[in-house]
Amino acid sequence: MSLTPIRALSLLVTMVATSCRAQAQDTVVVFAAASLSEPFRGLERAYETAHPGVDVVLNLAGSQLLASQLIEGAPADVFASADAHTLERVLVEKPDAQGSRRVFASNRVVVVVAADSQLQSLEQLRTPGLRIVLAGPEVPVGRYARAALDQLGLRAAVEGSLVSNEDSVNGVLAKVALGEADAGIAYATDLARSPGLRGIAMPTDVSASYELAVLGDGPNAGQGAAFAAFVVGAQGQAVLREYGFSIPPG
Structure with a gap:
């Protein structure tokens, strides 16, 4: 069947749009604090093994730098911050990003x-x-x-x-x-x-509390929620323990 130039262009646009949607559905973008670099690479491998076809894209940097990127419009599905204060900054500046959040690890x-x-x-x-x-x-x-x-x-x-x-x-x-x-x-x-x-x-009662949020305005919040559930689940917590992080009770 021959296609007119207009129909051919329309078909190409449809195929590209469909491909982009499929790619978005199979990708989860995770912003994580620099101190989480090694465990989150481990979580990336474990999650992709458990979910064939899903690509975890990590952006690893200081929490405050990641927060600035998010506030300026960088797309992400999950933000794992080294403290609640920095996470709050994002959610205050971007009300549409409000989503589920949870403390998932601690450090000293x-x-x-x-x-x-x-x-x-x-x-x-x-x-x-x-x-x-x-x-x-x-x-x-x-x-x-x-x-x-x-x-x-x-x-x-x-x-x-x-x-x-x-x-x-x-x-x-x-x-x-x-x-x-x-x-x-x-x-x-x-x-x-x-x-x-x-x-x-340093014998003090200062404890670093890591908090994770699924960003409601992320390109794939559904996959973000699934990744977050994996992190706080038994397999994810085992990975964090392997890298020396303490796990909060409950």
Whole structure:
């Protein structure tokens, strides 16, 4: 059957539109905090194995950077933030994004130093001339770090030795690993992916609480809800435990 140019163009447009809809239905876009990089890659693999044909697309960066991208219109189905404050910022700025949300993991902050560092105790953070790096106060791990330092009475000393405020926990780890800082504060789980670093415990009641939301204005909220259910389900929680995260009760 021969087609007129107009009918042929119409058919092509229909085929492209159908293909795009099918692609959207088979894709879930997940924005996740930098500290979740390794476990969410594991969750990506596990979910795609359990759901053949579905493609999980990860965007991994500092929570506050991801929040800014979402507020500026970047499409996503799920946002996994390192704290509730940053998630709230998105939902306040984008009311249409309101969707189901849940705390799904927790973590703790530790002082990170090079494996061969002479630093052994928290009190040594008062040492004059020490170079210390933190994430910025607008970054979840930066807020947790300052809260822990407040409890320990070390904030003034540490901020007096601060050489930079990084935009993610990865920046903190990189500065210490490269020898550009003598110490930093990161998450306990980061030590597993940083073989050249070791941690000094910070005995406080500060706990990093990770919260996940299905974004109601996402391109595929249905698939987003399915992925979120997987994360908080038995298999997803097992993956998070494997990477050292604590699981909230209930």
